[in-house]
Amino acid sequence: MPPETDSAQLRKAQDRFIDAWGRMGSVWGISRTMAEVHALLFVTGEALCMDELMERLNISRGNASMSLRALLEWGVISKAHKDGERRDYYVAEQDVWAMFRAILRERVKREVEPLIESLGEVRELYPSQGRDAPESARELDQRLSEMQEVFELVATLGERFAGPSGQGLKVAAKLLAKAPTRRKAKA
Amino acid sequence: MPPETDSAQLRKAQDRFIDAWGRMGSVWGISRTMAEVHALLFVTGEALCMDELMERLNISRGNASMSLRALLEWGVISKAHKDGERRDYYVAEQDVWAMFRAILRERVKREVEPLIESLGEVRELYPSQGRDAPESARELDQRLSEMQEVFELVATLGERFAGPSGQGLKVAAKLLAKAPTRRKAKA
DNA sequence: GGAAGCTTTCAAAAATATTTGAAAACCCGA
């Protein structure tokens, strides 16, 4: 077998990254393809058009279109334009921390806020205050209100970290600085 | 329609909570049933056996068994025993914060660590150091190493928050105390 | 207005994930 050229190596590394990020995508509850499109744009750092994505990832036009739209909504990619070109090009946010904040924001919105909402609704379904409130209702309300409190705290923390002021990294770094913990390095 | 009894109200509230938590479960990437089993144990606060779960949630024995096992692995429920009874009973962790930490721990394990692992592997696929390393390889490595850094930070933060020392809540509260942000209250 | 070039939509097909249920395994006590 002939030695690989540099660009073949790079291509392979990109593909492996795309695969890894795609797999994480499905774990994170987004479609694998959507994650792969994002991975490709991120890892190349280039502005690509739909046909290039379809070609490289072997996906249909419909799928590419839907994935791009979703990624735009998440705020992790944006449209770009090439001089006289008619078609749309897309670029990924290159600042990893900004990307991470966008993801966090969206995930809090999907994974925490609806729960807080529901908890509020559930807690209206029974009286837990009056003199006549049965013990069991108080117990239930106790559990639900604790849970609501914790998740509200999480949502607020999320906003703080991911918020537009971009303080996330600094806060985190500060926290960590206090007392280092080890973390395995090798693959 | 006759007025509902107190216990019917409570039952309905429990059901709505179970439903809400179950829905969140699927958003979080675990099976809806698994989340529902957990919700039921949590919301009642009682020790229940498999047949009771099956009855209340209308699920099969196999499903109940697998869900319970998974919940035990997550560390959010534990086995209990009733005096002379032969069968197993299960109780949910009642401390919401402890529960949250268990979930966080597990999610970092599934959603962050494999990625860090993969990033390490991908970065071994090309030379980016030597004098001969092409510009494109350096760029690629730059992107990947930044991403690795961010996710390692996240993993470390997660450990800090969720770690066995149980400092999570305090740290969070401290952070929040500094500069309050508003959060909508009504359902 | 019309055609070319692109993108979006969406119903149907394919791929995945979850659930069932019955058989196998397990665990004790007799």
Added chain:
DNA sequence: TCGGGTTTTCAAATATTTTTGAAAGCTTCC
């Protein structure tokens, strides 16, 4: 070792999610 009560396993059935592809929709330029 056997038998009854209980839990686990896992292949098949079901349900859900994702992907495709072709038709419909835009937009821009002639």
